[in-house]
Amino acid sequence: MGALQIVLLPCLADNYCVILHEPDSGETAVIDAPSAAAVKAALSERGWRLNQIFVTHHHTDHTGGIDELKAFYGASVTGPEAEAERIPSLTKLVTAKSELSFAGHPIEVLETPGHTLGHVTYYFPNDGIAFTGDTLFSLGCGKIFEGDPEMMWGSLSKIAALPDDTQIYCGHEYTLNNARFALTIEPENDALKKRVAEVETLRAAGRPTLPTTVGLEKATNPFLRPQSRSIQARIGMLGAPEWEVFARIRQLKNKA
Template sequence: MAPLEIVQFPARSDNYAVLVHDPDSGATVTIDAPEAASIAAALKERDWGLTDIFVTHKHFDHVEGVPALRESYSARTIGPRKSAAATGLYDQTVGGGESFTWAGRRVEVIATPGHTLDHVAYYLPQDELAFVGDTLFALGCGRVFEGTPEEMWASLKALRELPDDTKVYCGHEYTLANAEFAASVDPENAALAERKREIEALREEGKPTLPTTIAVEKATNPFLRADDAQLQKALGMEGAEPAAVFAELRQRKDRF
């Protein structure tokens, strides 16, 4: 089985679009569809068709391009069952704990509510790939718009349990701002300080900071470390419930 080809490129103001292509079958999926034009241009450049669209959640900047892409390519659209009625966009619906097959590969669906109640992530264990939308960012996480801090913390823990080598693709390029916040709450983390320098250099050159990996995020992302004693001490919350520590981190980031 040939390795998957993955193309990540900017869309809208700060979104990323991601195309995943299986050279054996010719199947190509876009993870979310922030805008149709840039995705269609990337497909044309590579002479790929579009067979599928995987939607992580209902927000407009992740589904705006779905109708046009479905019409142009007759692409199968898979999305979270909890927003199927609200969007009217999905040919197939999925929920946490379920799986389906794409290009001969198993795709596991992980429920990740918090940012929105319908949010899901797609995990391809054979290829060590996770597409997490707006739940987990490099050095950050999504705002808690619809769920509770407890739900978001549980979602982040579920992603944290994926294998360390898993490559993580996120919905936005927020990493530099996230790094600045992370350094402010976790100043003694040497791995974070080194990563922040690397991120600053990448952004100065106009290069993306994604994908990341689960291992890197576990070591440096404060939102995955709400149960870490060192971070709790830095926050003045030693021994606190991790969900409460997460809530405090998210509130500080919202004000940062």
């Protein structure tokens, strides 16, 4: 079992999908499939053939390429059991209890609802990587479309509990916009200020801001920092429960 090769692939306006390739076996997978054309081009360029598709949630900007890729490559499609009716192409349904792997690499399924009710995160413990879809973003988190703030905070807390060096790949390039908002919530955070400068440099050069890490997000992402006394004080919620502080931060971001 070789080390996974990882390709971060921009799709559509600001989406990412990730291609995983295990060189010893030749097995290849994608995490979400916004665009069949983009995935097929990237695979053709490398001489890889797609075997598996892993889906985080049902939104069309994450599933739009599934049917074409499934038909073209005969790939299996794994996704959340709770969203099976909304992702009819699924061939394997998973929950947090599922035993899952890719090319011999174990995968833990974290149920991370909030953005959608069945959203899942795929965590590869032996590789130290997690694919968070639209639950956790770099310096942000997903909008709460189907769940509620307490549910979303619980989901983010599951991701935050992973080892600090876990690399995080999310579904969108939203970091610069998120960074500017984060500075309004915790402007005195030196780690955040340093990171914002790095993000600005990366984006000015047209480079992605991913992957991030769990530790970096815990130090700089306001959505993972509702326990911060400075954040609580700034938004007038000193001593409030963490999920309520999180809810207020999400509300402020929605209005930003």
